[in-house]
Amino acid sequence: MSETIVPIYDAQKIEKKWQQKWAEDKIYDSNIDHNRQKYYVLTMLPYPSGNLHIGHWYAMTPPDAHARFKRMQGYNVMFPMGFDAFGLPAENAAIKNNIHPSKWTFANIDHMRNQLKSMGAMFDWRREIISAKPEYYRWTEWFFLQLYKHNLAYRKFSPVDWCPHCNTTLAREQVWGDDRHCERCGTPVIKKDLNQWYFRTTNYAEELLDFSEMDWPERVQTLQTNWIGRSEGASVTFKTEYGDPMEVFTTRPDTLWGATFMVIAPEHPLVAKLTKPETAAAVNAYVEQATRQTDIQRESADREKTGVFSGSYAINPVNQARIPIWIADYVLMGYGTGAIMAVPAHDQRDFEFARKFGLDVIVVVQPDDMEPLDGNTMTEAVPAHGKVVNSDHLTGTPGDEAFNKVVTWLEEQKIGHRTINYRLRDWLISRQRYWGTPIPMIYCPHCGVVPVPENELPVKLPDDIEWKPTGESPLKLHPTWKHVKCPVCGADAERETDTMDTFMCSSWYHLGYLSPYFPTWPFDQKEYDYWMPVDIYTGGIEHATMHLIYTRFFHKAGRDMGIMKGKEAMVKLRNQGIVLGEDNEKMSKSRGNVVDPDKLVVQYGADTVRAYLMFFARWEMGAPWNSSGIEGSSRWVRRVWSTFLEPGDKPKSASAETLRALRRKLYQTLRSVGRDLDTFQFNTVISGLMELLNELTKAKQAGAWGTAEWNEAVDVYLRMMAPVTPHIAEELWAQLGKPYSIHTQSWPEMDEEAAREDEVTYVVQVNGKLRDRITLPADTSTEDAKTAALSSKAVLGILDGKKPQKVVVVPKKLINIVL
RNA sequence: GCCGAAGUGGCGGAACUGGCAGACGCGCACGACUCAAAAUCGUGUACCUUUGGUAUGUGGGUUCGAUUCCCACCUUCGGCACCA
Numbered sequence: 001m002s003e004t005i006v007p008i009y010d011a012q013k014i015e016k017k018w019q020q021k022w023a024e025d026k027i028y029d030s031n032i033d034h035n036r037q038k039y040y041v042l043t044m045l046p047y048p049s050g051n052l053h054i055g056h057w058y059a060m061t062p063p064d065a066h067a068r069f070k071r072m073q074g075y076n077v078m079f080p081m082g083f084d085a086f087g088l089p090a091e092n093a094a095i096k097n098n099i100h101p102s103k104w105t106f107a108n109i110d111h112m113r114n115q116l117k118s119m120g121a122m123f124d125w126r127r128e129i130i131s132a133k134p135e136y137y138r139w140t141e142w143f144f145l146q147l148y149k150h151n152l153a154y155r156k157f158s159p160v161d162w163c164p165h166c167n168t169t170l171a172r173e174q175v176w177g178d179d180r181h182c183e184r185c186g187t188p189v190i191k192k193d194l195n196q197w198y199f200r201t202t203n204y205a206e207e208l209l210d211f212s213e214m215d216w217p218e219r220v221q222t223l224q225t226n227w228i229g230r231s232e233g234a235s236v237t238f239k240t241e242y243g244d245p246m247e248v249f250t251t252r253p254d255t256l257w258g259a260t261f262m263v264i265a266p267e268h269p270l271v272a273k274l275t276k277p278e279t280a281a282a283v284n285a286y287v288e289q290a291t292r293q294t295d296i297q298r299e300s301a302d303r304e305k306t307g308v309f310s311g312s313y314a315i316n317p318v319n320q321a322r323i324p325i326w327i328a329d330y331v332l333m334g335y336g337t338g339a340i341m342a343v344p345a346h347d348q349r350d351f352e353f354a355r356k357f358g359l360d361v362i363v364v365v366q367p368d369d370m371e372p373l374d375g376n377t378m379t380e381a382v383p384a385h386g387k388v389v390n391s392d393h394l395t396g397t398p399g400d401e402a403f404n405k406v407v408t409w410l411e412e413q414k415i416g417h418r419t420i421n422y423r424l425r426d427w428l429i430s431r432q433r434y435w436g437t438p439i440p441m442i443y444c445p446h447c448g449v450v451p452v453p454e455n456e457l458p459v460k461l462p463d464d465i466e467w468k469p470t471g472e473s474p475l476k477l478h479p480t481w482k483h484v485k486c487p488v489c490g491a492d493a494e495r496e497t498d499t500m501d502t503f504m505c506s507s508w509y510h511l512g513y514l515s516p517y518f519p520t521w522p523f524d525q526k527e528y529d530y531w532m533p534v535d536i537y538t539g540g541i542e543h544a545t546m547h548l549i550y551t552r553f554f555h556k557a558g559r560d561m562g563i564m565k566g567k568e569a570m571v572k573l574r575n576q577g578i579v580l581g582e583d584n585e586k587m588s589k590s591r592g593n594v595v596d597p598d599k600l601v602v603q604y605g606a607d608t609v610r611a612y613l614m615f616f617a618r619w620e621m622g623a624p625w626n627s628s629g630i631e632g633s634s635r636w637v638r639r640v641w642s643t644f645l646e647p648g649d650k651p652k653s654a655s656a657e658t659l660r661a662l663r664r665k666l667y668q669t670l671r672s673v674g675r676d677l678d679t680f681q682f683n684t685v686i687s688g689l690m691e692l693l694n695e696l697t698k699a700k701q702a703g704a705w706g707t708a709e710w711n712e713a714v715d716v717y718l719r720m721m722a723p724v725t726p727h728i729a730e731e732l733w734a735q736l737g738k739p740y741s742i743h744t745q746s747w748p749e750m751d752e753e754a755a756r757e758d759e760v761t762y763v764v765q766v767n768g769k770l771r772d773r774i775t776l777p778a779d780t781s782t783e784d785a786k787t788a789a790l791s792s793k794a795v796l797g798i799l800d801g802k803k804p805q806k807v808v809v810v811p812k813k814l815i816n817i818v819l
Numbered sequence: 820g821c822c823g824a825a826g827u828g829g830c831g832g833a834a835c836u837g838g839c840a841g842a843c844g845c846g847c848a849c850g851a852c853u854c855a856a857a858a859u860c861g862u863g864u865a866c867c868u869u870u871g872g873u874a875u876g877u878g879g880g881u882u883c884g885a886u887u888c889c890c891a892c893c894u895u896c897g898g899c900a901c902c903a
Contacts, residue, residue, distance in 0.1 A: 330901045687843035
């Protein structure tokens with residue numbers, strides 16, 4: 001063989017060369033083309049932390065292969081990339097290193113953009129957006145104003161979750177775990193009373209539960225459904241002795257007659273009014289210690305119930321019973337109305353409370369399959385549904401009718417109505433930080449809350465800023481920034497000094513790419529009408545209840561305001577898993593198990609890294625990194641190189657049978673690789689290509705090199721490889737004298753005839769056990785196959801003259817002889 | 820406690836509609852090449868009491884036939900959780 005004339009595979013050189021050429025030739029520019037079907041591929045944009053992580057490669061390069069595949073199939077594909085550039089790390093770095101967040105952020109972006117380019121992805125960089133640029137955030141501000149105009153943004157003074165380490169408030173979604181810690185830094189959150197801006201996400205609770213016409217993973221649907229937490233029930237208005245209405249929510253209106261007391265949260269507004277002089281001392285002490293308690297202590301489910309009697313009574317509207325009102329922290333101000341009717345016989349929490357404080361337990365539901373219940377002797381609540389008892393005119397109602405019957409009656413009596421309660425809260429967007437989008441509002445002593453006029457947007461962040469982590473927004477401490485004239489009356493007024501949650505920036509970035517920094521509207525309508533909705537969106541599962549709910553809310557609100565169109569912005573969603581360190585732990589600097597993609601690119605080349613990331617795990621599962629595993633992908637890439645470039649022995653001497661087999665395998669692979677690139681089964685894309693290479697090697701040894709079939713196979717192989725390993729595919733394409741560029745070629749045509757099997761191997765089973773294999777022509781009739789199986793030596797030996805009871809023939813697969 | 824996902828060789832994983840379990844790769848072993856090593860190439864690689872038998876977390880079921888469908892359980896991971 002003539003190794004000397006075959007160039008060495010130099011990934012570094014090839015990859016740089018082609019990346020440069022593709023950029024010069026603008027082959028990945030995506031423009032409106034009404035003659036072609038559009039395909040918008042979107043991958044969650046990175047935060048410019050400073051360095052690209054292997055996780056970014058894992059998240060981005062397989063979708064890139066998918067995008068490239070779609071492009072070869074003839075779609076007009078847009079695959080944009082940008083940076084989610086506002087956020088705390090920049091500000092923390094600023095404080096630590098005394099460097100301006102903007103400087104830090106934009107330097108990181110420049111570095112990371114180059115790292116991203118080393119992937120060889122088909123990003124259309126003309127469409128890049130950076131959320132921290134005023135040209136971008138003016139529209140984030142504008143969206144805020146639209147939400148405000150449409151009464152979807154409001155300001156409220158209330159206790160909010162506050163991270164003492166990040167010195168800012170957090171949305172409910174950003175508080176995680178049993179100990180209620182900050183999603184970003186892990187510090188347990190505390191409560192603070194602040195005046196904050198909210199979006200009415202709860203207005204869309206019901207619609208957000210509807211996933212029809214969406215191809216989103218079940219897992220995300222479940223997470224979001226649980227997060228929204230819908231419960232059907234009734235709202236019933238009790239009255240205090242003084243006539244104050246006290247609304248409660250219950251999922252069990254059929255137990256209303258069993259309410260023996262009421263419980264209100266320690267923060268409930270009626271606490272003071274209901275407290276009698278003789279109970280004041282106890283109530284005040286209880287409320288005070290409840291406030292002091294952390295949420296961790298208050299919310300642990302196994303904790304013993306505590307509470308105190310308010311001194312007042314309420315009237316149950318269904319039977320005029322006079323029942324005591326208690327104050328207890330097992331009732332949460334944040335869910336329902338902060339007040340409950342307690343039915344100890346049928347709710348375990350109420351039962352424990354009643355037993356501890358000696359309150360009545362009245363049975364009003366009797367399940368058919370249980371002994372008659374007795375409130376005085378029962379040891380736990382019976383939450384099961386069943387026949388209504390002891391409930392005036394409703395006594396005797398079967399369990400399955402009780403709910404509707406009671407609610408209808410409540411509505412007739414005008415004491416209650418059917419309602420639905422959600423766990424979902426409104427989205428708290430105020431952050432007491434500098435590096436975010438300013439909230440474009442002004443507080444005027446005469447006019448109150450006044451929005452900044454749209455033609456004055458953007459409200460820009462000041463550059464000269466002091467870094468004092470005080471818990472107040474740095475904008476508040478700036479000497480001049482907040483002082484403005486009221487746009488309505490001209491009086492001295494003050495700007496809002498809080499900035500927005502960065503999830504606000506990422507709620508509409510998919511629209512930012514359509515026409516970056518468009519001057520007159522958040523996007524160019526022509527681009528919107530052509531490209532939207534996003535055809536496939538990919539990203540990490542950790543955003544299931546944050547970004548992915550916010551962005552759905554944003555789209556629906558935008559649609560209702562006439563800005564956006566359609567039910568959802570992202571039709572299809574796929575989540576990648578996590579690449580763990582070699583030690584099977586999450587990668588972190590402190591563990592020292594971080595895999596650096598830059599080093600891998602230097603060592604193996606981007607194509608090998610791409611191939612390995614697609615091959616080594618099920619993409620949606622993720623797996624621990626394996627540094628010797630990547631050698632396999634590297635070998636594959638180098639074997640492709642040498643197999644295609646080195647001439648074979650005995651060229652053109654292969655038998656017709658060899659060449660037929662080669663084409664068969666080639667087109668069978670084309671079928672599976674195309675299917676798998678379409679359905680995100682990247683690992684089998686690579687294994688399919690590996691198998692085919694093994695077949696090519698065999699054919700080459702058998703003298704196929706130089707034949708028309710060989711050349712056809714190489715051509716098809718390179719096209720199939722192009723989405724996965726774009727550089728080596730382009731280089732080999734060029735070396736073999738084919739016209740530039742392989743990435744503007746179309747996906748190979750399927751040849752069904754070539755892929756057809758001439759022969760099929762039937763598995764012969766006796767009683768389901770494998771006994772023989774027989775190879776028959778593909779067009780053998782089932783009858784002939786059966787005859788062949790029954791005359792197989794192995795079968796005859798087992799049958800030993802007996803007659804089979806039954807013979808099952810699965811065409812082209814299997815024959816099972818049942819004795 | 821509730822909701823969800825996943826359990827297949829030493830490892831990552833494959834198996835399209837219920838039809839040959841373990842494709843492909845890693846690792847390992849042996850061999851070729853080499854003075855030697857690396858690289859490369861080739862062969863082998865689930866287990867056992869081996870004319871056969873057992874194996875896809877465990878135990879059942881449906882079926883001629885189950886990794887695949889059904890029931891119960893176990894383990895791991897993720898989410899929610901005094902949510903009325």
